[in-house]
Amino acid sequence: xxxxxxxxxxxxxxxxxxxxxxxxxxxxxxxxxxxxxxxxxxxxxxxxxxxxxxxxxxxxxxxxxxxxxxxxxxxxxxxxxxxxxxxxxxxxxxxxxxxxxxxxxxxxxxxxxxxxxxxxxxxxxxxxxxxxxxxxxxxxxxxxxxxxxxxxxxxxxxxxxxxxxxxxxxxxxxxxxxxxxxxxxxxxxxxxxxxxxxxxxxxxxxxxxxxxxxxxxxxxxxxxxxxxxxxxxxxxxxxxxxxxxxxxxxxxxxxxxxxxxxxxxxxxxxxxxxxxxxxxxxxxxxxxxxxxxxxxxxxxxxxxxxxxxxxxxxxxxxxxxxxxxxxxxxxxxxxxxxxxxxxxxxxxxxxxxx
Amino acid sequence: xxxxxxxxxxxxxxxxxxxxxxxxxxxxxxxxxxxxxxxxxxxxxxxxxxxxxxxxxxxxxxxxxxxxxxxxxxxxxxxxxxxxxxxxxxxxxxxxxxxxxxxxxxxxxxxxxxxxxxxxxxxxxxxxxxxxxxxxxxxxxxxxxxxxxxxxxxxxxxxxxxxxxxxxxxxxxxxxxxxxxxxxxxxxxxxxxxxxxxxxxxxxxxxxxxxxxxxxxxxxxxxxxxxxxxxxxxxxxxxxxxxxxxxxxxxxxxxxxxxxxxxxxxxxxxxx
Numbered sequence: 001x002x003x004x005x006x007x008x009x010x011x012x013x014x015x016x017x018x019x020x021x022x023x024x025x026x027x028x029x030x031x032x033x034x035x036x037x038x039x040x041x042x043x044x045x046x047x048x049x050x051x052x053x054x055x056x057x058x059x060x061x062x063x064x065x066x067x068x069x070x071x072x073x074x075x076x077x078x079x080x081x082x083x084x085x086x087x088x089x090x091x092x093x094x095x096x097x098x099x100x101x102x103x104x105x106x107x108x109x110x111x112x113x114x115x116x117x118x119x120x121x122x123x124x125x126x127x128x129x130x131x132x133x134x135x136x137x138x139x140x141x142x143x144x145x146x147x148x149x150x151x152x153x154x155x156x157x158x159x160x161x162x163x164x165x166x167x168x169x170x171x172x173x174x175x176x177x178x179x180x181x182x183x184x185x186x187x188x189x190x191x192x193x194x195x196x197x198x199x200x201x202x203x204x205x206x207x208x209x210x211x212x213x214x215x216x217x218x219x220x221x222x223x224x225x226x227x228x229x230x231x232x233x234x235x236x237x238x239x240x241x242x243x244x245x246x247x248x249x250x251x252x253x254x255x256x257x258x259x260x261x262x263x264x265x266x267x268x269x270x271x272x273x274x275x276x277x278x279x280x281x282x283x284x285x286x287x288x289x290x291x292x293x294x295x296x297x298x299x300x301x302x303x304x305x306x307x308x309x310x311x312x313x314x315x316x317x318x319x320x321x322x323x324x325x326x327x328x329x330x331x332x333x334x335x336x337x338x339x340x341x342x343x344x345x346x347x348x349x350x351x352x353x354x
Numbered sequence: 355x356x357x358x359x360x361x362x363x364x365x366x367x368x369x370x371x372x373x374x375x376x377x378x379x380x381x382x383x384x385x386x387x388x389x390x391x392x393x394x395x396x397x398x399x400x401x402x403x404x405x406x407x408x409x410x411x412x413x414x415x416x417x418x419x420x421x422x423x424x425x426x427x428x429x430x431x432x433x434x435x436x437x438x439x440x441x442x443x444x445x446x447x448x449x450x451x452x453x454x455x456x457x458x459x460x461x462x463x464x465x466x467x468x469x470x471x472x473x474x475x476x477x478x479x480x481x482x483x484x485x486x487x488x489x490x491x492x493x494x495x496x497x498x499x500x501x502x503x504x505x506x507x508x509x510x511x512x513x514x515x516x517x518x519x520x521x522x523x524x525x526x527x528x529x530x531x532x533x534x535x536x537x538x539x540x541x542x543x544x545x546x547x548x549x550x551x552x553x554x555x556x557x558x559x560x561x562x563x564x565x566x567x568x569x570x571x572x573x574x575x576x577x578x579x580x581x582x583x584x585x586x587x588x589x590x591x592x593x594x595x596x597x598x599x600x601x602x603x604x605x606x607x608x609x610x611x612x613x614x615x616x617x618x619x620x621x622x623x624x625x626x
Contacts, residue, residue, distance in 0.1 A: 062484060093453045095484020097491055103525050115460075 004169045009118045011088055012038045013126030018084040019047040020236040021134050025080035029067050029096060030054055030088025044337030050074055054090055067101035075109050083111040092117040112137050124152040155267025162292035162320060164312035172311035175327035178349045184324065185305050186353060189223045193283035199229035200273060201289030203239055203263050205309060207335040208328060208342045209288035210246045212307055215347030216286060217255045219354030226280050227257035234262035249341050266290045274298030296320050307346055358473040359533065359600065360489040363501035364511035365479025368538035371570060372501050373476035374401040378581035379597035380472050381434035388470040389436055392489060393478035394443030394451045402432035405577030410442020411458045425465045433582055437470060452485020459488050481515060490522055490530045497533035497606060499561065504545035506621045509552055513617060516556050516609035523608040531606030534561030536596065541566045548624045556609040562596035
C-alpha cells in the first residue's frame with residue numbers, strides 16, 4: 001500500500017531496537033535534523049544519540065571520514081559499552097560504507113552498523129536489520145532473531161488489517177470522551193455484570209497502559225473482574241526488565257492477573273487472548289494497548305472499552321465494533337525513562353468518578 | 355574458493371565486451387560463472403544471452419516489489435551456463451543509479467544467489483558516486499581490473515579509479531586491490547608499450563593486450579561473444595590468455611595514481 005499519511009520511521013525503529021539491545025550510544029549517520037524528536041526522547045531512556053550532521057557538502061563529497069571522526073570522539077568522550085551506527089536516507093542513497101568507517105575509526109567498543117533508511121512502508125525493517133546486525137555480532141542468539149521476526153510480522157499484519165496502516169489515509173481523532181466512557185464502565189461494573197480488563201501493550205507503553213488495570217482495581221476492588229496482562233518474562237533485555245517491573249508493581253497494588261504473552265508479543269497473541277476471553281465469558285472487555293490485535297469474533301456482542309495511544313487507531317477500532325475508544329494522547333514520551341507505572345488520563349478519570 | 359573480480363574503466367572502452375568474453379573463457383574452462391552488469395544501460399550480458407536484454411533487477415523490483423521477487427526472475431542462464439544478472443536503473447536524468455546498484459546488491463544477498471566459482475562485476479564507466487563502489491566493498495570484489503586503451507582520456511579514467519582503490523585501501527584490513535590493467539586497443543602507435551608503462555607507473559602490470567579487431571564487431575552483430583562466434587580465432591585466444599592470466603595471478607597491489615602532468619608526459623613520450 002502506498003500511504004498518503006506519514007508512517008513511523010524505520011530509522012527511529014532501529015534506534016529503539018538499539019536501545020532494547022542495551023546500546024548506550026547510537027550514531028546517526030545523516031543530517032542533524034533526522035529523527036530529532038525521538039533522538040532527543042531516547043536520551044531519557046539512557047541511549048545517547050549522536051549525529052554526524054551531514055550537510056550538502058557531505059552529500060556531494062561523501063561523509064565517511066566524518067563518521068569515523070564522530071565515532072572516535074564518542075568512544076573517547078563517553079566510553080560507551082556498545083555503539084550502533086544507524087544509517088539514514090542520505091547516507092544510504094549516496095552509498096556510505098558504515099562498516100568501513102567503523103574499521104577506520106579503530107574502535108575498541110563493540111559496534112554494529114545498520115544500513116537503514118526510512119523508505120520502508122513498514123518500519124519493522126528497521127527492527128529486523130538492527131537485530132540481524134546484533135545477531136552477527138553475537139549480541140543475541142539466532143533463536144531470538146527468529147522469534148522477533150515472527151512477532152514483528154504478526155504485529156505488522158495486525159496494523160495492516162486493523163490498525164493505523166489499514167488505509168492510505170486515516171483522519172486522526174481524539175477518541176470518545178473519557179468521562180462518558182468512565183461512567184458507562186462504572187455503571188456496567190456496579191450492575192454486577194462480569195468483565196475482563198486486559199493489558200496488551202507494546203513494550204514501554206505498558207508503563208501507562210498498566211495504569212488502566214490499576215485504576216479499575218482501585219475504583220472497584222471487589223468487582224467481578226478478571227485481569228490479564230502481557231507481562232511474561234521474554235524478549236530483549238530492556239523488554240524483560242520492564243515486564244518484571246510492571247508486573248511487580250501491579251501485584252503491589254493488589255491486581256491479580258493472568259499472564260498472556262510478553263511485551264513484544266502484542267501482535268501475535270490475539271487468538272490466545274480471545275480464547276481466554278471466551279473462557280471468562282464477560283459482558284464487557286476493557287483492553288489497553290493494542291486492542292485491535294484481538295480477532296473480532298471474540299469481542300463481538302460484548303461492550304468494549306478500548307484504550308489506545310494512536311489517534312489514527314480510533315476509526316479502525318470503531319469499525320471493529322468497539323463502542324468506546326479512548327486515546328491516551330502523547331503517551332510514548334511519558335513512558336520513556338520511567339521505571340514505574342505512570343498515571344493515565346482514563347485511569348485518573350475513573351478514580352475521580354469512583 | 356569463490357573469486358570475485360570487477361572490471362572498471364572509461365565508458366565505451368570495451369568493459370562489457372571484455373567481461374562477456376572473459377566470462378565465456380572461464381566457462382569454457384569448466385568454471386561456474388556469474389556476470390553481474392552494474393550499469394543502468396543494462397547491456398553487459400547481452401552477448402551471453404544471444405542478444406536478449408534480460409529483465410533488470412531494478413525493473414523487477416519496481417513492478418513486483420522487492421518482497422515478491424524470486425531468483426529466477428533476476429538470474430538468467432546464458433552461454434555455457436553462465437548466470438547473468440543486470441542491475442538496471444533509471445533513465446538518464448532522473449532518480450539515482452548509484453542507489454540502484456546498492457539496492458541490487460542488497461536483493462541479490464537476500465536471494466542468496468551470489469555463488470559461483472567466479473563472479474564478474476561489470477561496472478559502468480563513470481563511477482560518480484558511492485553506489486558504484488559497491489562491488490569494491492567488503493564481501494565482494496577483491497580484485498579490480500582496469501580496462502583502458504592508450505588514449506589519454508581512457509588512461510585518465512583508469513587513473514581515477516586507482517584513486518578510489520587507493521582510498522579504499524586506507525581501511526585497516528584492505529581487501530580490494532588492483533589486479534592489473536587490460537589494454538583494449540584503439541590501434542595507436544606502440545599502444546601495448548604505452549599502456550604497459552602506465553601499468554608499471556601505477557605499481558601494477560599489464561595483464562593482457564587485446565588488439566582492435568573487426569571480429570569483435572562481427573561477433574556482436576551476431577549476438578555472440580568472440581569465444582562463441584569464432585572460437586578458433588586469434589582474438590578468442592587473446593581472451594583465453596586474459597582468463598588464464600587472471601586465474602593464475604596472485605599479484606595484487608594498492609596503486610599509486612599519477613598526476614595529470616605525468617599522464618600527459620606519458621602520452622607525449624609515445625608520440626615522438
